[in-house]
Amino acid sequence: MRFFCPVVCLWSAAVCAFAQDPATPPQLTPPPASKLVFHARGRGEQIYSCTNVQGRYEWKLKAPRADLYDTNGAYLGKHFAGPTWEAKDGSHVAGKATATVQSPKADAIPWLLVTAVGNDGDGIMSRVSSIQRLNTQGGKAPGTGCDPAHDGAETSVPYEADYY
Numbered sequence: 033m034r035f036f037c038p039v040v041c042l043w044s045a046a047v048c049a050f051a052q053d054p055a056t057p058p059q060l061t062p063p064p065a066s067k068l069v070f071h072a073r074g075r076g077e078q079i080y081s082c083t084n085v086q087g088r089y090e091w092k093l094k095a096p097r098a099d100l101y102d103t104n105g106a107y108l109g110k111h112f113a114g115p116t117w118e119a120k121d122g123s124h125v126a127g128k129a130t131a132t133v134q135s136p137k138a139d140a141i142p143w144l145l146v147t148a149v150g151n152d153g154d155g156i157m158s159r160v161s162s163i164q165r166l167n168t169q170g171g172k173a174p175g176t177g178c179d180p181a182h183d184g185a186e187t188s189v190p191y192e193a194d195y196y
Contacts, residue, residue: 057133060145062162070119070156072100072108072195077188078141078171082178089180091173091187100195109157115146117163117195123155127163141171141191164196 076098080091095113102108109119114126127146134142146163171191178185 056164056166057143059131060133060143060164060166062145062164066162068196069159070108070196072102074098074100074111074165074191074193074195076111076191078173078191079186079188080173082182082185082187084180084183089178089183091178093173094186096191097188098191098193111195117157117160119153119155119157121153121155121157123153123157124151125157125160125163126150135168137169139170139172140168141165141193143168165193166196167194168192 074096076096078096079094081094082089083092085092096111096115098111100108100111100117107120109117111117115129116124116126118124125148127148129144130147131145132142133144142165144163144165146165148161148163151158151160169192171189171193173189174187177187
C-alpha cells in the first residue's frame with residue numbers, strides 16, 4: 033500500500049495520514065514522529081566526473097539535476113547538488129544521506145534515507161526533516177570511459193526516482 037495524503041506530499045512534523053509501503057526497507061524508514069507532507073517523481077540526470085582516486089580512475093557523483101512532478105505531471109520544483117530540493121514556492125531543504133539500500137534494479141542508483149541539515153523559506157520544504165528516495169530507475173555511473181585521457185570529464189546519466 034502506498035502512502036496516502038490529501039496534499040502533494042517529504043517527511044516532516046506536519047499532520048498527514050499515511051501507511052508505510054511494505055516494499056520499503058526498514059532502514060529507510062523515517063523517525064516515528066515523521067508525517068508525510070510531500071511526494072514527487074524526480075526526472076533528470078545524475079552527473080558524474082571522471083576522477084583519479086588513489087591511482088585508479090572512476091566516475092564519482094558530482095550532483096543530481098532533476099525536475100520534480102506530482103502524480104498528474106504538474107511541476108513542483110527541482111532537485112540539485114547538496115543534495116537540495118527546492119519547491120516552486122521558493123522553500124528549500126538540504127540533506128545528508130543517513131541510510132542506503134541497493135535498488136532491486138541492477139542498473140539503478142541506490143534507495144536512500146536523507147536527513148535534513150537545513151531548511152530555508154516559508155513554504156512546504158521548510159517543514160521537511162527526512163526524505164526517502166525510492167523506486168529508482170537508471171542513474172548509475174558508467175562502467176567504462178573513465179581513464180587518464182578523460183580525467184575531469186563529466187557525463188550525465190538519466191534517472192527517475194520517487195521522493196517522499
